[in-house]
Every structure is written in C-alpha cells, then in structure tokens.
Amino acid sequence: MNEERIHQLLGYLVNNTINAEDYEELMRYLEEATEDPALQSAIDRIWAELTPSTEQLRPDESEALYQQITGNARFVQQPIHIKRRWLSYAAVILLLLATGAGAYLWFTPSRTAPLAYRELTAPPGQRMQLKLADGSTVWLKAGSTLRYPASFTGNTRELYLHGEGYFDVIHRDNQPFLVHTGNVTTKVLGTAFNIQAYDQQLTVAVLNGKVSVAEGNTALGVIVANQLLEYHPQSKQVALRDTITGNMVAWTKGELILDNVTMEEAAVTIGKWYNVAIVFADPELKTSRFSFSFLEGANLEEVMTMICQLNGFSYHIEGNTITISKKKPLRRQPQR
Known part of the structure; x- marks a missing residue:
C-alpha cells in the first residue's frame, strides 16, 4: 500500500x-x-x-x-x-x-484533539449558503448534505458532499481544499466550481481556477475554467467538455434551469428539489428531451403540469410518488 x-x-x-x-x-x-x-x-x-x-x-x-x-x-x-x-x-x-x-x-492533555465535524442538509425546495472557517463559501442544493470541520487544521481542508454543491474557495497554497464524494476526491487550491454527486454520475464544472479529480489513486482529469468533467462510477467512463454555461449554477440564485435534458434527468433534479420519487409508467418516456426553468418556491404541481404539457404526458401524485404516463387521447363524442 x-x-x-x-x-x-x-x-x-x-x-x-x-x-x-x-x-x-x-x-x-x-x-x-x-x-x-x-x-x-x-x-x-x-x-x-x-x-x-x-x-x-x-x-x-x-x-x-x-x-x-x-x-x-x-x-x-x-x-x-x-x-x-x-x-x-x-x-x-x-x-x-x-x-x-x-x-x-x-x-496526553497537552495534545490537540481530532477535528470536530458538523453536518448540514438543505431542506426540500431550498438552497443553503454556508461560510466555512477559512472564509470559503458553499451553496448547497435542496436535499444535499455536507460534512465539514468547525475549523481547518493540518495540511488539508477536507469536506464530504452528497448531492450538489457550489464552492467558492479561498486560495491557500499550503492547504489544498478537498471535496470527497464517495470514492472520488476533487482537489483545489482556490477556485469556484460546482459538483453534482449522485449515485449514477459525478459532474464537476469549473467556473474559474483549476481542480484535479481522482478516484483513489487513479487520476480522472484536471479541469480548468469553463470545463466540465463527467464520470460514471459503474462504467468508469470519463467525459471532458470544453464549454459550460451559467445555467449549471443558476440554482445558487434561486432558479433551476433544465436545458435540453431528458425526462429521466429532470426527474432526478425535481425529485431531489422537492423530496419526491418520480417514476415512469413506460420506460420510453425517460428519453423525451425538453427545456424548462422555474424559480425557487414554485408549486410542485404547477411545475409538473407545465413539463408534462411540453412533452405530451400526464402525471399522477400519490403520497410522495409521482407517476408519469402517456397522455390518453381524447375520445370523440359520437355524432347524433
């Protein structure tokens, strides 16, 4: 080892x-x-x-x-x-x-205790802003959780993220900033970047500065400003894009922008935001693409109504589960 x-x-x-x-x-x-x-x-x-x-x-x-x-x-x-x-x-x-x-x-009373970690979870439908001990700022998307130390000591600044977060990191040459998302670690010195860390996919987008991404000892890539890295843990596939847009971080200002996404991708975003499960009556519906945006605080039923109208679908809410189906064609009344 x-x-x-x-x-x-x-x-x-x-x-x-x-x-x-x-x-x-x-x-x-x-x-x-x-x-x-x-x-x-x-x-x-x-x-x-x-x-x-x-x-x-x-x-x-x-x-x-x-x-x-x-x-x-x-x-x-x-x-x-x-x-x-x-x-x-x-x-x-x-x-x-x-x-x-x-x-x-x-x-050994004269020695220093291990770091004390705190945990913050953004509630459904809300984003949260956190100022870290070093002056760095973190925005947490609804349903996301961050574990962070009360103070930064030692050679690194280390945090643990599940979900999505935007980080504006204070520069420190001698104390790199590490964000752990499962087995993947994103390392920076000082920059602004967004991380989406869910079960099926990890996405790291850099607005300014430079970060490195690794899984254990395996380097996945180095990303600079206006680049985006996508990683699929199950298939081990890595994709690097040279351009990103501000749409990815619009949520930090209270707007969620779904730009040419599939229904399956939208279901993940909306499900996390409103803390609901979205399922499909027909798997073919998952691939339908559309664009849509809505503001923080928007009513869930209004959002679902608009999205389903755009795609020609219908939906049904029961408890915490939303089922999306094909819209049934209208029956013509027989002529008399």
Missing part, C-alpha cells in the same frame, strides 16, 4: 468517517506490515497534524494504551495481531478509533 492511501485511511479514522471496508483494509495492512517507510511516513504526518510538536509516544505509554484499547474498536470482529515493532503507531491508531478525543486528551 502506498503512503497516500495509508494517509487517507488514517485520515478517515481520525475524523471518525471510516467505514467497515476501509477499516478492514487498514487492519489487514497493519497485520502484515514490516518496517515499511511508507507506513512510518504516513503516521508521522497524521501525528504532526494532531500534535503541536513532533514528540513520540514513550514505550510505556504505548504498552498501556495498547492493552487498554485493543478489542474496543467499532468494526473489530477478530483479535488484531499487530507486529510489536509497530506498537507505538498501532496504539495511536487504535486509540483514535476506539476511544476518540476524550481519552486521547485524558492521556
């Missing part, structure tokens, strides 16, 4: 965002680790981010911590057998995972 992947996994662990799969990957690696310089370097970086000095844990501290916390971790299914030569590092890792900031400060 290379140093960047080790550092990423340790970062997830420190921030309490590690999942079971990543945890197992880290533990398997630690079980097999010998004196790997990449491991030592990655942990030294984490340690430096958490502490005001470069001091190491003393052997007696390491032994006490190891005995105290092995077996208390959230995802442990079997005993962890880490080589004793890595005991001091293992103690730090396991302590951060198992007992969190409180026990960490209890044992």
Whole structure:
C-alpha cells in the first residue's frame, strides 16, 4: 500500500468517517506490515497534524494504551495481531478509533484533539449558503448534505458532499481544499466550481481556477475554467467538455434551469428539489428531451403540469410518488 492511501485511511479514522471496508483494509495492512517507510511516513504526518510538536509516544505509554484499547474498536470482529515493532503507531491508531478525543486528551492533555465535524442538509425546495472557517463559501442544493470541520487544521481542508454543491474557495497554497464524494476526491487550491454527486454520475464544472479529480489513486482529469468533467462510477467512463454555461449554477440564485435534458434527468433534479420519487409508467418516456426553468418556491404541481404539457404526458401524485404516463387521447363524442 502506498503512503497516500495509508494517509487517507488514517485520515478517515481520525475524523471518525471510516467505514467497515476501509477499516478492514487498514487492519489487514497493519497485520502484515514490516518496517515499511511508507507506513512510518504516513503516521508521522497524521501525528504532526494532531500534535503541536513532533514528540513520540514513550514505550510505556504505548504498552498501556495498547492493552487498554485493543478489542474496543467499532468494526473489530477478530483479535488484531499487530507486529510489536509497530506498537507505538498501532496504539495511536487504535486509540483514535476506539476511544476518540476524550481519552486521547485524558492521556496526553497537552495534545490537540481530532477535528470536530458538523453536518448540514438543505431542506426540500431550498438552497443553503454556508461560510466555512477559512472564509470559503458553499451553496448547497435542496436535499444535499455536507460534512465539514468547525475549523481547518493540518495540511488539508477536507469536506464530504452528497448531492450538489457550489464552492467558492479561498486560495491557500499550503492547504489544498478537498471535496470527497464517495470514492472520488476533487482537489483545489482556490477556485469556484460546482459538483453534482449522485449515485449514477459525478459532474464537476469549473467556473474559474483549476481542480484535479481522482478516484483513489487513479487520476480522472484536471479541469480548468469553463470545463466540465463527467464520470460514471459503474462504467468508469470519463467525459471532458470544453464549454459550460451559467445555467449549471443558476440554482445558487434561486432558479433551476433544465436545458435540453431528458425526462429521466429532470426527474432526478425535481425529485431531489422537492423530496419526491418520480417514476415512469413506460420506460420510453425517460428519453423525451425538453427545456424548462422555474424559480425557487414554485408549486410542485404547477411545475409538473407545465413539463408534462411540453412533452405530451400526464402525471399522477400519490403520497410522495409521482407517476408519469402517456397522455390518453381524447375520445370523440359520437355524432347524433
């Protein structure tokens, strides 16, 4: 495992965002680790981010911590057998995972606690604006969620997005800004860009500046101003477009613009905005294309009526589900 992947996994662990799969990957690696310089370097970086000095844990501290916390971790299914030569590092890792900031400060009161993350979700039909601790600004689209730290310390500024967000990032050469969307990370120094991160597709559009996009250790592309990158996680296909329009970020000003989209694409946007599920009685209806715009606060039924009229469809609302069907032809009355 290379140093960047080790550092990423340790970062997830420190921030309490590690999942079971990543945890197992880290533990398997630690079980097999010998004196790997990449491991030592990655942990030294984490340690430096958490502490005001470069001091190491003393052997007696390491032994006490190891005995105290092995077996208390959230995802442990079997005993962890880490080589004793890595005991001091293992103690730090396991302590951060198992007992969190409180026990960490209890044992070493002069050291800094891990970052405290907050979570913000934009309610249906509304966008939200957030000012981050570094002065950067984020707009969240309706139904989208952002996890962000109360303050930025260490070598990076890292956030986690599900849904769609527009970022206007303050420039810092020595502290890059990272937005994690599932397994994909978008990295910038200072720029303005929009991210759509849903299950089937990731879209990153840059208005000014430059960003890099990667999935794990695989680079997906570098995007500059007025470029757009689309990535399909299932097929691993990447597409780069050289021009984008302001329509993509009009939602930050309260206007949703559907520009030559399919009904299927529109269903995703409208469903997220109004927190409804839109289904199709006939799959062929999904491919119909149209253009339409509406303002924040527009009534859902009015929006659906206009869209269905444009496409020659009808709709039915039941609870939180909208079903779109072909419009039935009018029956002619028999002549008398």
